[in-house]
Amino acid sequence: MIFFLSTALVVTAEVVVEIWLPGRPAYHAGWYNVTLAALAIVVVANGRKQWKAARSSRSRVAILAVAFGAAATGVAGVASGLFAPDNRDVVGAPGERVRVEELGTLAFPLAAEDRSAPVVVMLERTLHAPLEIGARARNAGSFILRAVSRDVVEVEVRDLLGNRLTVTQPSGGVFLSPVLLMQARQTIAGMNLPFDSFNVPAARRVVKAILFTPAEAAVVLHDPSAVGQAAVLFAVDDESDRPLPHHAIAFSAGGAAVHAGDLWLRGEVTSYPEIEVIAIPNIAVVAVGTLLVLGGLVGLGVRRG
Amino acid sequence: MHRYIIWPAVALALALAVYVAEPYFVTQRAAAGGPSGLAGQPAPIFDLRDDRGRSVSLREYRGSLVVMNLWASWCPPCRAEMPDLQRLAEAEAGRGIAVVGVNEGESPQRARAFADSLGIRFPIWVDGAQQYGRTYNALGLPTTVILDRQGVVIRAFDGPLTLDEMRAAVAAVRAH
Numbered sequence: 001m002i003f004f005l006s007t008a009l010v011v012t013a014e015v016v017v018e019i020w021l022p023g024r025p026a027y028h029a030g031w032y033n034v035t036l037a038a039l040a041i042v043v044v045a046n047g048r049k050q051w052k053a054a055r056s057s058r059s060r061v062a063i064l065a066v067a068f069g070a071a072a073t074g075v076a077g078v079a080s081g082l083f084a085p086d087n088r089d090v091v092g093a094p095g096e097r098v099r100v101e102e103l104g105t106l107a108f109p110l111a112a113e114d115r116s117a118p119v120v121v122m123l124e125r126t127l128h129a130p131l132e133i134g135a136r137a138r139n140a141g142s143f144i145l146r147a148v149s150r151d152v153v154e155v156e157v158r159d160l161l162g163n164r165l166t167v168t169q170p171s172g173g174v175f176l177s178p179v180l181l182m183q184a185r186q187t188i189a190g191m192n193l194p195f196d197s198f199n200v201p202a203a204r205r206v207v208k209a210i211l212f213t214p215a216e217a218a219v220v221l222h223d224p225s226a227v228g229q230a231a232v233l234f235a236v237d238d239e240s241d242r243p244l245p246h247h248a249i250a251f252s253a254g255g256a257a258v259h260a261g262d263l264w265l266r267g268e269v270t271s272y273p274e275i276e277v278i279a280i281p282n283i284a285v286v287a288v289g290t291l292l293v294l295g296g297l298v299g300l301g302v303r304r305g
Numbered sequence: 306m307h308r309y310i311i312w313p314a315v316a317l318a319l320a321l322a323v324y325v326a327e328p329y330f331v332t333q334r335a336a337a338g339g340p341s342g343l344a345g346q347p348a349p350i351f352d353l354r355d356d357r358g359r360s361v362s363l364r365e366y367r368g369s370l371v372v373m374n375l376w377a378s379w380c381p382p383c384r385a386e387m388p389d390l391q392r393l394a395e396a397e398a399g400r401g402i403a404v405v406g407v408n409e410g411e412s413p414q415r416a417r418a419f420a421d422s423l424g425i426r427f428p429i430w431v432d433g434a435q436q437y438g439r440t441y442n443a444l445g446l447p448t449t450v451i452l453d454r455q456g457v458v459i460r461a462f463d464g465p466l467t468l469d470e471m472r473a474a475v476a477a478v479r480a481h
Contacts, residue, residue, distance in 0.1 A: 069313070072321055077327040095439030097342075102328050110436055131439025142328040158412075164433050166377045166410030175445060176375075202411070203378035228310055282325040 004046040004063075005297060008070035011039045012293045015281050016076035020289045022137075022144050023278040033081040043067055062187030062299030067081040069292025076281035076289065080142065091123070091181055091274045103106030103140050106131075121147055121273050126305070133273050142282045147273040153232050155210055156257075157200050158264040163201055165263070168199045178208055179272070182211050188233075189268040191216050204239040211269065217253060226253035230269040236261025316387050340441045340461035348373075349440045356408070356417035356429040356474050363456055370402045370478055371452040372471070375438055377409050378419040380446040382465040387423045389468040393475070394427040401454075404476060405430060409438045409446065451478050 010057050014036055018027050047067030054060045092108035093096045100104045101283045106123040120130040123145060129138050137146040155178050167178040182194035194211040200256055210233040212220065217231035231253040248260035255268040350363045363371065374390055376383035387406070394404035404427040407418035413431045420429045432438065441450055441461065449462045451474060459478045466474070 031317060071318065075318065076325045079329070080324060083326045083329040085329060095436065096442065097371050142325070158420050163415050164410060166379065167435065174442060176435045176443050178410070178435055202377070237357040282328075284434065285321065285325050290354065 001050060003091075003301075004043065004050050005047065005066065005300070007039055008066045008293055009297075010068045011036065011043055011077075011096070012290050014039075015073045015286055015294065016290060018077060018080065019280050019283060019286060020143075022280050023276075027077075027081050028084070028086065029081075029241050031299065033078050035079050036074055036081065040071050040078070043070040043074070056089070059300065062296040063301065065292045066296030069289040069294075071289075071298060073286050073289035073293070076285040080279055080281040084142070087276060089148075089274050089276055089279045091173075091183060093172065093177040093181060094152075094272065095097075095177065096174045098173075098294045100277070103143060103145070103277070108273075121139045121275055121282070131273065131275060132272070137278075139280075139283055141284070144278045144280050146239060146276045146278070148276055149271045150274045151182065151183060151194070151211060151213075151230070151268045151269055151274040152268055153196070153211055154178060155180060155207075155209065155232075156266040156268075157203075157207075158257075159203060160259075160262060162264070163204045165200050169197075169200060170199060172196075172198070179210055180267075182209075186210060189220060192217070197238075199237075200263060203263055205263060206237045206239060206241050207263070207265065208235040208237070209233070209267060210235075217251075221251060221253060223253065226251075229254035233266030234258065234260050234265045234267065236263060321456075324462045336339055339444045339463050340450060341463070343441060343450070343458045343461060346451075346458055348450070348456050348458050349436070350456070351432070351436045353407075353430045353445075354413065355431055356413045356420060356431055358413060361428065361430050363436070366403050366405070366452075367456060368401075368454050370454060372402065372475065373407055373437070373450045373452065374404070375407050375409050375432075375441065375443055375446060375448040375450075377411055377446050378415050383447045384423070386465040387420075387425055389466070389471060391423070391425055392429065392468055393471045395473075397475065402427075402479075406439050407432050409443075410435045417448065451475070453478065453481065 005112035044067055046277050047063055050063045051060055054063055054286040075109055094108055095110045096108045097105050105124045107124055120132045123129040126282055131145055131147040134148045134150045137144045155167055157167055157301055168175055182196045184195045185192050186195040197208045199206055213229045214228050223258045231251050232252050236248040246260050250260035252267045257266040352362050354359045390404055391420045406429045408431050416429055416431050447465055449466055450458055451460045453459050459481055460474055
């Protein structure tokens with residue numbers, strides 16, 4: 001009986017830990033899931049023996065509850081380990097609504113009206129759930145959603161007369177967004193840096209933007225006023241992506257406006273949420289399974305007591 | 306007795322396995338559907354200025370059907386479509402339909418010069434931060450969105466419309 005109960009508890013604990021500490025690569029490893037499945041089978045096989053040997057109907061019910069609870073929890077754990085997708089990040093431009101099957105639609109806000117207020121992504125399902133950077137993760141059945149911070153660059157472009165110009169991102173998530181999500185990477189001077197690009201159709205220009213953290217900017221910039229500030233390197237090409245002959249590269253540190261390729265460019269680095277989607281064992285099944293195991297244990301304990 | 310339990314237990318276990326594994330197979334990121342994907346949702350309200358610097362907002366148009374046209378001066382199809390929008394605005398004046406042009410990302414001076422050059426007399430708003438373009442998920446310019454009297458998006462069109470297409474869309478929305 002001790003072996004049966006301890007094996008059931010190990011199975012349950014293993015799967016509960018997957019929810020408590022989600023997203024570890026080990027949960028998808030073959031050895032981990034084979035072990036979990038083997039333990040669940042041992043619980044069921046052993047439970048059958050214990051059930052046959054039980055002397056009262058109350059003990060039988062308790063044994064059945066422990067075996068079924070551990071098996072259900074184990075099935076949820078193995079299904080998640082074998083079939084669930086790896087952790088992934090859902091990145092949306094400000095104002096974009098990203099539909100994620102099963103979870104609903106993630107509505108990325110334009111920005112907080114008050115710059116100091118948190119930017120909240122809404123998970124639109126029957127219940128609207130806010131996802132805020134630093135706040136606790138949200139459970140959504142077989143997934144956990146968590147908002148984490150990423151650096152994005154909001155650009156403003158003007159012509160040399162000071163007239164504002166439209167920014168487009170033909171290859172971005174949102175065509176008319178002036179916010180660059182910086183999802184690509186480029187290596188410059190041995191540094192692997194976030195990179196993005198946008199078009200300025202009115203000026204027939206394509207602009208590449210590379211983001212430097214304050215520490216990286218300090219390596220390449222020798223301007224004392226820029227110390228401690230993130231910087232954006234703008235490289236302006238013509239509409240066919242050919243380099244312009246003169247003065248087409250400039251650094252914008254701390255959101256300062258710079259002149260390059262007949263444009264005034266300003267890049268402000270801001271924090272914006274991205275949503276981590278982490279698969280977990282189905283929380284409802286694990287909750288019911290755990291309650292059955294604990295209830296069965298209590299039932300057997302009372303019986304013995 | 307256990308014989309009577311085994312098969313239901315196996316069936317229950319299989320159903321459970323399907324229940325817990327099924328979500329992992331259908332979870333995929335789907336592409337956003339462009340402006341027409343917003344049909345049925347309330348249009349966002351941003352406080353903007355028009356091409357003469359006056360404060361404007363969609364709130365002022367509650368009770369009217371609104372044809373919102375997103376455009377920019379560098380966009381040739383926008384230029385081609387504008388005269389038809391002006392004709393629509395004239396034809397529908399006084400019939401509870403408002404036509405509003407929303408310039409995306411340009412300066413008021415540029416927007417006004419463009420509208421004046423084409424003889425546009427319907428309201429021209431300036432959306433410098435491209436907020437409507439983003440929230441309407443415009444796939445390009447022009448983009449036209451029709452709102453009902455409560456400010457809910459009824460129809461949205463990607464690309465230029467002819468006058469006949471505009472009239473048909475307005476008639477359909479009016480009948481809605």
